[in-house]
Amino acid sequence: MTSLPEEVLHALCPMHAVLSPTGHIVQAGPTLHKLSGRRLENARFLEVFEIYRPRAVTDMAGLRAAQGRKLHLRLRDGVRTALKGVVVGTGGGGAVVNLSFGIAVVDAVRDYALTSTDFAPTxxxxxxxxxxxxxxxxxxxxxxxxxxxxxxxxxxxxxxFTDTLTGLRNRRALDTVLDRISRQGRAYALMHLDLDFFKAVNDTYGHAAGDHVLRHAARIMLEESRKDDTVARVGGDEFMIVFANLTRMPRIAEIAGRMIERIERPVDWGTTKCRISTSIGIAISEGEGLSPTEIMDRADTALYASKRAGRAQFRFYGSDVADAPAALRGAE
Missing domain, CATH: 1.20.5 (Single alpha-helices involved in coiled-coils or other helix-helix interfaces)
Known part of the structure; x- marks a missing residue:
């Protein structure tokens, strides 16, 4: 058959098959066993592999006659990955066939879970x-x-776009939202809030207490506004809320009233209580072409009207109602 020891052929040609004169597999490399999924010894080579080029190779005599030519073949069972081969006669009618994958190697690695140890080192x-x-x-x-x-x-x-202290949107985010809504021509309400007596908290209890109060007020604003509204801190103790597609004054008044009532409740700080309130100014844009700056100026004007009226209340821009909070809470 061959004078080369079995372990040498396994190392140099892990996809080889040594054939007897009758075409039976006498010895096969470890990778060839892995491809077939079974032991190949004593099986007829041409019953395990189909040679589809050259087509004349149908028996052992034809296989020996194809010595030196490139064979194109595939397994008859299982994954039919294309293989390349070459046959060399060994004397006495036997032969050695050495196989490879050629350009199908990537598919073969995937199909048979091959690793580098399944190939010759060279x-x-x-x-x-x-x-x-x-x-x-x-x-x-x-x-x-x-x-x-x-x-x-x-x-x-x-x-x-985030205020680091409160986690709310910041002035940059607010400007972006207002610019987008304005360009889309959508109606909206803008609420401007200023915390009353906040400076007294800072001066009396320190900035840590002031920060605690700011975060507390911010949480109330988030809870009382809708998910898609924009709540922003735009100054030390100033906030703005954009209510997109909400312009009904009774509904906005209801929200403002709840915010004032909740923010007025004492805030625990250690063993003491911090007391603040909030004044609110509201401007409504019905998509009449006013710029965001003009709407903010209107909300600011309404805010200071609330402060002049005694704080802890809200005003709508342009409203001539003497007691806006009371009148609008009852309106629906």
Whole structure:
């Protein structure tokens, strides 16, 4: 058959088959066993493999006659991955067939779960496998990097639009929202809130207490507004809320009244209680073409009307109702 020891052929040609003169497999490499999923010894080579080029190879005589030619073949059972082969006679009518995958190596690695140990150390398929793995790793790294970059951009944008103390939107976010709503021609209400007596809390109990009160007031504003409304801190103790597509004065008055009532409740700070209130000015845009700056000026005017009237109340811009809170709470 062959004078080469079995372990040498296994190491150099892990996809070889040694054939007897009758075409039976006398010895097969470990990778060939892995492809077939069974022991190949004593099986007829041409019953295990189909040679589809050259078509004349249908028996052992034809196989020996194809010595030196490239064979195109595949397993008759299981995954029919394309294989390449070459046959060399051994004398006495026997032969050695050595197989490879050619350009189908990537599919074979996937189909048969092959690793580098299933190939000869000098097989160029090893280099191809490394290239495929490197490409896959590079693509994974690229996707991961893109995901991280997108996440970082979103996080950076979120930080740029967020007030760090309260977690509310900031003035930049407010301007962006108002500009978008204005360009879309949508109706909205703008509520401007200023915390009354906040300076006294800071002066009496310190800035930590003041920060606690600000966060408490911010939480109330979020709870009393809708999910899609924009609540923003625009100054030390000033806030603005944009109510998109909400212009009904009785509904807005109801929200303002609840905010005033809740913010007036004493806020615990250690063993003491901090007391503040809030004054509110409200301007409504019905999509009449006023700029966000003009609407903010109107809300600011209404806010100071509330403060002049005694604080802890709200006013609508342009309203000539003497007691706006009482009148509007009862209107529906």
């Amino acid at each position: 097989d160029l398929a090893i280099e191809m496998l490394y290239l495929v793995e490197a490409k896959s790793a590079a693509m994974d790294a690229s996707r991961s990097l893109n995901t991280r970059l997108q996440g970082a951009m979103v996080a950076a944008e979120e930080r740029a």
